[in-house]
Amino acid sequence: MSGEYLAFLALALVAIIGGVLMLNLSKVVHMVIALVFTFISIAGLYVLLSAEFVAAVQVLIYSGAITIIMLFGIMLTRHREEDKEKTTTGGFWRKALTAISVFAFGAAVYLGVYQLDFGENAARLHEKNAEQIGTALYSHYIIPFEIISVILLVALVGAIILAKKDDGEAQKK
């Protein structure tokens, strides 16, 4: 029972509890807060996997940016009190069928992965992790990197155009 194992168990437990709470809570804001726990514990798992830079990016992007943008999405739309309303679609049978299908998918993949092991490999990922990523990103993966910047620009412009008011609607007010 090494320290790494204990840390993995604790982080995995927090991640799964966050996910299950997200499914069971009734208010939308509470669901997003539950997801923040999952995101942060996933960042801890990245540190265990000697990916410190990805862990920092995970904290910044997921538990920072995406959570805030989702909270904005919740607050800019009107939510009636969800306590009386149902929060899921479909009836009992549809939900049961979905649960069975998802469980069958999980069992099938579990049979494939539960004893997958490639043995111990001497990967030197923890030494100067950010420097390794930077070197590979700007030499071997330079074209995907540039394409990602184009994608982000397109998403920025597209999001602004989609979310802004139509001209006629803006003039009415």
Next chain:
Amino acid sequence: MSSVPLSAYLVLALILFCIGLYGALTKRNIVVVLICIELMLNAVNINLVAFAKYGAHPGVAGQIFALFTIAVAAAEAAVGLAVLMALYRNRKTVHIDEIDSMKH
């Protein structure tokens, strides 16, 4: 060697993916469906980073793929929220089963 095996990470990612999949298929609020999709993308990222350390060919490539996935997920979340805003302005609802004008 008592380090955590690769399959433990893969099973954790599988559980998170199943939670996200079930939520995305059954939840009624569009915002919740979007964050369920984010959870599924996170599970995929755990797989990529785990294979980067314990895979057959360990290296930094898996972590770079995870970074690309995070960037695309951020773009997807922004565009999804913008679509949600446009939809809410026109239909005054955020419930996924009330937005069915393309169904008939």
